[in-house]
Amino acid sequence: MSTPHRQELLDFQMNDSNFMKMIWMSQSLAKKLHKANRSAMTAVMAFTDLDFTVSPEQ
Secondary structure (H helix, E strand, O other): OOHHHHHHHHHHHHHHHHHHHHHHHHHHHHHHHHHHHHHHHHHHHHHHHHHHHOOOOO
16 A cells, blocks of 8 residues: 555545544434423423412412
8 A cells, every 4th residue: 555545545534434423423412402302391391380389479
């Protein structure tokens, strides 16, 4: 393997590796965002229930 070919192969491999990391991070962030939205909705519903059951004097 000549030096230019080796360099080209390493460049390709590093670019592919970085691309795969970027895709994995974006999928991971999307899952985390979806989970955070569900948790926020649950918290809002719990607060609303609490707000309606407690009288203003309490």
